[in-house]
Amino acid sequence: MSTPAHDTTTGATPGTDARTDSGTTADPLTRERTHLTASRSALRAMREDAEALNIRDVTANWVNAEVLARQIDDRIKALADLSDTPLFFGRLDYLHAPGLAAAEGADGERFYIGRRHVHDADGDPMVIDWRAPVSQPFYRASKKDPQDIALRRRFGYTGGELTAYEDEHLSDPAEAAATSKLLQQEIERPRVGPMRDIVATIQPEQDEIVRSGLGGTVCVQGGPGTGKTAVGLHRVAYLLYAHRERLARTGTLVIGPNRSFLHYIEQVLPALGELSVRQATVDDLVAHVEVRGTDEAPAAVLKGDARMAEVLRRALYSHVTMPTEPVMVVRGSRRWRVPAYELEEVVRELLDRDIRYGAARDALPQRIAHAVLVQMERAGEAPDDRVQDAVARNSAVKAAVKAVWPAVDPAKLVLRLLSDPEFLAEHAEGLLDVEEQKTILRAKPARSVKSAKWSAADAVLIDEAGDLIQRTHSLGHVVLDEAQDLSPMQYRAVGRRCTTGSATVLGDLAQGTTPWATRSWREALAHLGKTEGVVEELTAGFRVPTDVITYASRLLPHIAPGLTPVASVRENPGFFEVRATGEGPAEVVAACAELLGREGSVGLIAADARVPALADALTAAGIGHLTPGEETTLDTRLTLVPASLAKGLEYDYVVLDEPAAVVSGEPDERTGLRRLYVALTRAVSGLIVTHAAELPEQLGE
Missing domain, CATH: 3.40.50.300 (P-loop containing nucleotide triphosphate hydrolases)
Structure with a gap:
């Protein structure tokens, strides 16, 4: 099992293994702190070595010098020692040297696992990068599969200072497996500010x-x-x-x-x-x-439908027409004629190759020029590549290409599709019915690409058209x-x-x-x-408390039938309360003030339409608050979050205002319930749900 965590006051708890490499009794925590200090010094030396590099005489030109200088600058930044971030978070003691069998008699090695590689002046590793193969057992070794690990040690930190350690003797059959207290504490630690890495707590399945x-x-x-x-x-x-x-x-x-x-x-x-x-x-x-417009939901859904890709492809290739006239190329005193049927064969061959519209258009003049060169060779001439390029640039060839395979601007193509009912009907036949076509047509066709009020869905269509070209x-x-x-x-x-x-x-x-x-x-x-x-x-x-995720999971049968509910593995059940309040924001503001008395970040999540009134109420109460994306500070730890922006964000404590308003703020009930599910699951340590209106029936007991 895991031995109890050792703290700074005791160094080691009674009955635990506290030996040095040589077997003599010592203070393990002091030894680990010494290694941490030495590792930080080694990292600082690595950074100083990078800063001292002189590249004046090692590059052939200024371009190479610029590239090398940028690479060195990135290397210097990557070697920064973040004072509040542990340089290493674990240690592995192997039974044998990695890669060697026990029969070979190789002694085991010790590796400190951290965020990056650190070596000393002799090149010997002080810290091993967590991504290296030798580090993998730190995440996957277990009592059932020790992977040649005798001991796995985890470290606890306060800021950047090493304050505790915890050992697992994986090769000792007498010890039973137990949950790591340090691992649990790190997972459940309050957070303030941006998302942190989880490099110290990655689980085997992750x-x-x-x-x-x-x-x-x-x-x-x-x-x-x-x-x-x-x-x-x-x-x-x-x-x-x-x-x-x-x-x-x-x-x-x-x-x-x-x-x-x-x-x-x-x-x-x-x-x-x-x-x-x-x-x-x-x-x-x-x-x-530039996106300046919005779509109604039915239009946005249709514009985002995969069928639009085929509509765009048809519309684009409708610009290709079969040649009806021959091409006459004049060079000096000679004239070379490429008949229409031969031009048609070239065009059909390019269409059959299914290459990009623009690539085929670029290839067409070369194909026509090649047909001319074949005639030249039959006439006894010996043209080379320069002659072919010259023929491809001939005005007659350019005119033929322009007529047969014209250049197409992707934005103009999309604008015509969404503005011209006949053009859309021609290329959406069999894909979109008449009502669907009416849904995506513009009520007022724009005069030009610049004047058009493009929506986000329109921009995606233009991107699709651009890729076809x-x-x-x-x-x-x-x-x-x-x-x-x-x-x-x-x-x-x-x-x-x-x-x-x-x-x-x-x-x-x-x-x-x-x-x-x-x-x-x-x-x-x-x-x-x-x-x-x-x-x-x-x-x-790992992040959402048991009581909170259990409450939110009541919505799953209504929003995602058959999806496996999340099972919280946190030991701390978290703080959870549903409060019926009176009209007005006073009790919501009071709940925020209550949670600000705890350690960590606080998020007030509300339906978008209710955010302005809540912002005014917080200001009137003297409670400073941020908007999503702004950096929390010790003085301002409350973020006012519109429900539409809550996805992906986390706060230690959350006040969720008026769940019914979150649901009704969406176009349909199912989308509203999904938005509510998102809002309910943003809390890491505790959640207060406040409501004056009736709660959605799907949250019932």
Whole structure:
């Protein structure tokens, strides 16, 4: 079993193993603090070595110098020693040297496991990166499968100071397995500010996902508090460690639902030493036009339907027409004629190849020029590539290409589809019925692309059209969080960014709050273009208290039938209370003031329409508050959160105002209940539900 945690006053508790490497009695906590001090000194020396690098005479030109300087600067930043972050959080004592069998007689080794690699002046490791293969048993070794580990030690910290340790003798059959107290305390520790990494508390089922290979796409279904977002971010960090050169060339991207969410998670990867991962929303990816308009829900659902991809493809290729006139190319005193039937063969061949519209258009003049060169060779000439390029640039060839395969602007194409009933009807035949076509047509057609009031769904259509014309650049790996809220067309937009790479898809079907929310992960993976993706489910809740998740799970039969409820593994049941209040915000403000008397962050979540009145009430009461995305401080720990922005965020304590208003604030009851489920599950330590109106009947006993 785990020995009791040792604190700073005792050093070690009676009856526990407190020996040094040589077997003599000593104070283990003092020894570990000494190693921590030495490790910090070694890290500082590594940083100073990087800062002292002189690259003036090692680069051939200023471009290489600039690139190398940037790489060194990133290296210096990655070696920063964060004073309030533990440099290492665990230790592994192997029975034998890793990779060697017991019969070979190799003595065991000791490794300190931390956020990054640290070595001394001789190059010997002081701290091993948590992603290294030798570190894996820290997360997966157990009494049933000790993986050659004699002892696993966990460390407890206050700020950056080592204050406690706890041992598990995995190879000792006399000890029974027990829950780690330090691990439990770290999981349940109050949080203030942005999301932290979970590198010290990754569980075996999470570690399997984190360390899954780069070549495969993984979809993680996880209820509130199961750590799916953290798992996705740590998988990025692991992949960057295991495939750094490849991903340095191809790039990585984390996609979140909104800016508030991205701000909340933005410190996780830098804390793990990874500074090069870009973060964006889907709207950022498809920002080809300025979004100034909105769609009614029925129109947004149809524009996000996967059928629109085929409508766009038909509309685009309708611009290609078969040639009816020959092309006459004049060179010097000679004329070369390419007949219409031969031009038609070239055009049909390009269409049959199913390459991008723009790529085919670029290839067409070269194909025509090739037909001319064949005639030249038959006439006894010996043309080369320069002649072919010159023919391809001939005015007659250019005119033929313009007539047969004209250039198309993606935004203009989408605008015509949404504005011209006849054009839409022609290309939506058999795909969208008459009523559906009327639903997406603009009431007032815009005069130009610039004057059009584009919606977010329109921007996705333009992105689709743009990809049909010119292939979108593909990255090595994409993480897509809160994926359950994406439309099929949005999935396609994300999938275009990783056609030659892989993805990590994260979400919870029960938290889908858009009219087009995902119905199944298999369907989502198909739209993403990753049908081979593996679906994993996380059901152990580490962040949401038992009483809170049990209460919220009453909604699951109504919003996601058949989905496995989250089972909280927290020892602390948390603070939970439902309070009937009078009209007005006074008692809501009082509940916030009560929770501010506790340690940690506080979130007041309310239906969007009620937020302004609550903001005024908090100000009148002298209680400072923030908006989502703003940094909490010791003086201001309360965030006023519109229910529409609560997804993905966490607070130690939450006051949920008027659940019925959260439900009624959505277009339909099911979406409203899902929004309520999200709001109910944002609390890490405690939740107060306040209501003057009747609670939704789905929350009944």
